[in-house]
Amino acid sequence: MPHLVIEYAEKLEETISIPALVSSAQEAMNRSGLFAPHTIKTRAIPYRHFIAGEKGGCFIHAEVRLFEGRSDRDRESLSSTVFNALCQFADGVPAVTVEVREMDPSCYSKRVPF
Template sequence: MPHLVIEYAEKLEESISIPALVSAAQQAMQSSGLFAPHTIKTRATPYRHFVAGDKGGSFLHAEVRLFEGRSDRERESLSATVFNTLCQFAEGVPAVTVEVREVDPSCYSKRLPF
């Protein structure tokens, strides 16, 4: 924990370096100072079939999942940091969104290293 999951319209792979986006987003999470760098997991998932608005445009959406305990200000700052990072890659993308979600630790399971 935390997890940063970036969802995007698959056709953006033609104009955006997804590996660079993932690296920049990982760095944004690290620069927030809210997490130990080794705990951050960032990944991206493309969507081929979707509807985004009435014209079917493209999108970038990031969901940050973290354990409870961060202040409203910390979550807002984190959201803005990730959002600004996505926007650096999103020229011409009509929908860019970020959501920060708190995970109840009692409902989260994790396999620990051996």
Template sequence: MPHLVIEYSQKLEEMLSIPALVSSGQQAMSESGLFNPSAIKTRALPYQDFVLGKNHEGASDLFIHAEVRILEGRTTEQKEALSAAIFNCLCEAAPEVPEISVEVREMEKASYSKRVPF
């Protein structure tokens, strides 16, 4: 815990390094100071089939969406700062991508289960 899930249009694999994007996101999460770096889990998921809601010629088919899942208990200011840090990281790592978004989601401690190594 926490989780950073980076969703992206698969076409981006031809344009940028996805492992570098994941590493940048992991670093931004770590540098936020909100989490133990060894607890952060970052992964990326490509999407081949999607609609971005634009229906005009010349519309981009490139996107990145990051979902940050954290346990409840952070202030609004901390969540805003985390969202901004991840957003800035993604924009810097992928300047050619016109559609970038970040969402921070809180998970309730009571409903979160996790298996840990012995």
């Protein structure tokens, strides 16, 4: 825990290095100082079919999922840090968004390695 899920318009793969975007976002999560580095899980999901606004422009959206208990200030700082990391790759991308969501640990299941 935490999970950082980056959703993006698939056509951005023509102009953006998605592996570099993922690495930059992972590093931003690490720099936040809120998590042990080995616990951060980052992944990216492309969308081929979508409608983003009236003109159907490209987008990058990141959702940070973490357990309850972080302060408002920590969540705001984390959102800003991840947002800035994504924006470094988003020249010409009209919609870049980040959302921090708290998860209820009683509703989270995880397989623990032996």
